[in-house]
Structures are given as C-alpha cells and as structure tokens.
Amino acid sequence: MTTIETDTLLVAGTQVRAKNQTAVVNPATGRAFAQCPVASDAHLQLAVESADAARAAWARDADLRRRVLLGMAEMLSKNRDLLAKTLTQEIGVPLRDTTIEVAGAAAFAKFRGAAPLPVEQIHDDARQSVQVNRAPVGIVGAIVPWNAPLLISAEKIATAFAAGNVVVLKPSLLAPLTTVLLGSLLADIVPPGVLHVLPGDDDLGKALVAHQKVGMISFTGSIAAGRAIMAAAAPRLKRLSLELGGNDAAIVLPDVDIPRVASQIFRSAFYRSGQVCAAIKRLYVHKDIRDEFVAALADVADNAAVGDPFDPDVTMGPISNRPQFDRVRRLVADAVAAGGTIVAGGHPIARDGYFHAPTLVTGVGPGIAVVDEEQFGPVLPIQSFTDIDAAVAAANDSDYGLGASVWTADTTAGAAIAADLDAGSVWVNRHGIVSPEVPFGGMKQSGVGRANGAPGLDQYSELKTVSVAIHARKPTP
DSSP states (O other): OOOOOSSSEEETTEEEOOSEEEEEEETTTTEEEEEEEEOOHHHHHHHHHHHHHHHHHHHHOHHHHHHHHHHHHHHHHHTHHHHHHHHHHHHOOOHHHHHHHHHHHHHHHHHHHSSOOOOEEEEESSSEEEEEEEEEOSEEEEEEOSSSHHHHHHHHHHHHHHTTOEEEEEEOTTSOHHHHHHHHHHTTTSOTTSEEEOOOOHHHHHHHHHOTTOOEEEEESOHHHHHHHHHHHGGGTOEEEEEOOOOEEEEEOTTSOHHHHHHHHHHHHHGGGGOOTTSEEEEEEEGGGHHHHHHHHHHHHHTOOBSOTTSTTOSBOOOSSHHHHHHHHHHHHHHHHTTOEEEEOOSBOSSSSSOBOOEEEESOOTTSHHHHSOOOSSEEEEEEESOHHHHHHHHHOSSOOSEEEEEOSOHHHHHHHHTTSOSSEEEESOOOOOOTTSOBOOSGGGEESOBSHHHHHHHTEEEEEEEEESSOOOOOO
16 A cells, blocks of 8 residues: 655556645644645646546546445544544544544545446437537646635535546645645555645645646635636636635524524534634624523523633634634734624633634724624624615625525424525524535625535536437428
C-alpha cells in the first residue's frame, strides 16, 4: 500500500514533492504544527496533461467509476479518526464535528457510487427512439474553501467522477493539509491521471480557471472570487458551478416554544463557530416574544462550552484562521460603533489561538455591515418585527439567497411563508440541513447552479440527446 503522505502532492498518479512549502497553523494555539507542499504552475501543467490523457478511458468505464467511488467511501470510513484529527488540528472545529464531516464525505461518495447515470427516454415507439444521456464535460477544476475542505472536496470529486469527469482539485492554503492527506489515501484507489490535488494560492487558481483544457470550474467561496471566475471562464464558455456563500435569515413567529427553539437557533447559527455557508446569519424575532427570546438565546450563548476542540465537552472551537478572526472583531466593533447592543459575548477570549465568545447583537439593521455582509463567524445580529410581510421583505432585502428558515408551531403557515422567501433552500423548524440526495445552491449572488441530487449531477454533465428513426418515411415523389 502507498505510504500515507502529507508532504507530497498527488499529481499524474504519483506522489511528488514540491519545492515550496506553507506552514499550517493550528487555530487553537495560533502556532504552526505542520508544513504542507504548495503546487507550482509546472505541477498544474503536468496534472492537466495527465488528466487529458486519462479522461477518455475513465469516461467509458462506468463500472470502474462506481467501484472507485464505493472504494473511496470505504477508505474515508476506515480512516475516519485520522482524517478527523487532522481536520480538527487544521481548522479548529471540535473533533465530534469533524468526525461527522468525514462520515458526510463518505456518504457523498457512497451515494454517487450506488446509482448509474440516468437515461431519460423521451420517445420509444415504432417510429423513433429519443433519449437524453449524460456525457462528461472532461476535466473539472475544483476549487474548495477552508471551512469544510474534506466534505466539499468529497462532494465535488464524487459528483464529477459519477458523471465521468477527471478532476484537478485546488484546496485553500488556509486549510490544505487534510485535502493533501485525502489525495494520499486515494492514490491506490483512483487510476493514474483521474485525480490531482494541488494546494495553491490565488495565482494557481487563476491559472486553473484559465487553462484551455479545463472544461468546467466547480467553486465554493466568496462572491467576489465567483464573479472573477465567471469573467475568466467566459472566453471559452466553461461550464460553471458556483456556490458563493450566504447571509441566511431566520424568522421566528410568536407561537414557538421559546427555550427549545432558542437552543435550535443557537446551534444553527453557531455550529462550527458560525463558519458554515448555510448558517443562520440574520435573525428576525416577533416583537411579542422578542425580549424573552433574546434572553433565552443569550443564556445559551453564555453557557456554550468554548475551548480546546479535542475536549469532548467542548461544543465550539476557535475561528479557523487569523484573517477571519480579525474580520469578526471588526464586524463586532463596527456594530457597537453604529449603536448596536451586545447582549452576549462581544469579545475575543483571553487565551492562545483565535477564540471569540459567541456574540449576539441587537439594535442594528440594514446598512450595518454585520447585517448586510456574511459574517462567517460566531456573531449573530437580531432584529424584531410585528408584520410577517415586513419580515419577509427584510429577509429578502439582500444580495444573498442561499438559505432561509421559518420557525413556528404552525407548519402549514410556515410552509406558506417559506414560499415567499428568496433562497435556494428554505427550511421550516430546521436550518442548514444538507444531504447528498437533496439539491443545494443559491439564488441571486449566492451562486450559479446546484450541488447534490440529480440537478447536481447535471451540473457536471453535458446533456446529449440521441434521436433514432426506427422507420424512416419514404421520400415524396
């Protein structure tokens, strides 16, 4: 078996060393704990050439692809503890939650490996046969962020493989190590040339997007980067799948069980320290229960177990990197300067690493950065409403449209309100639930296309119509 490596890159079916290295910082200490190789333009060129040579045979062999995907799922499950530990060291998410991430990554691979590509039969009669088949795009450039690198990598790899594509994967330099480890673990499972793992900076990402042989870019990250990718992909009309984050709103009606829903809202907003694209990031609470609900939510925040992510009693670890830690501090300071009131947290925690207390802010509204922008950290602005139509209008008044939720004892009313919310996913009495079989993606500036389910597979496919005349008509004399 291939030696498990985190100091080499999976390129062209082999693990190769890189001249350049980057320090990987443990956000729970603020200190480097490992070095990770950084790919060069030469590595990228070698990867694309190898992928181009491998893609035709890979596309033809659906049985091999299914075996590889199921083998990938088994490998992820077998190495759960190693991957979860590495991920916790790298991004500071509690071990209990990175263990869930590994299981989720395995579930994505298993889901895509369990079913053949669908074929839609439009006509099948004595006159004609018309089918819609899924053909691969070719080479997929997959660019993944730092907040959930293993899960997002697995989703992109699994869907691309299922459609018959080969993949060049570029993780963020803010969290490259677990993805490099994934490449090492897959080296004996994936045929040479089918997968390449290239950690790199923005310049490497730009080169991947611009490469003439790369037919599709699948990107998860910021709106600004997504716009730049769309512009760079335009000259060659590359296929795109862009998940660009969210500023999800949650609306709480006055009929809820306040203690129970406050606890659920807190977890939906502060899970993984709020560093989830589909976390609750704006909260609208009916005026009749506003004070009681805020007090219940503050009680949950004040009693949250924040600390060492390897401690089994801890539910919140640090913010995953220094740039994001500094951004959260600026957002909180800006909210206070604008007249906001801190009702819980509001400050970094005095210890090594990038720890910040879970923070609730009231007295802020549109025009304040903590409301208008995606915080991506442990801070939640709370606003009140009296009219549900006004609450829906406020929730929709955003460039983002990834997710939203409604919380009420009346699920029929909740579903009706959900229909009016402008978001790709709307939940009632839950938030942020994502699974392999359910389409996920955003409206407006939150992205282009969908991941997961049948629509996710279509994002990585070219739809090919095959029309066969069974009995051709005789020509007219």
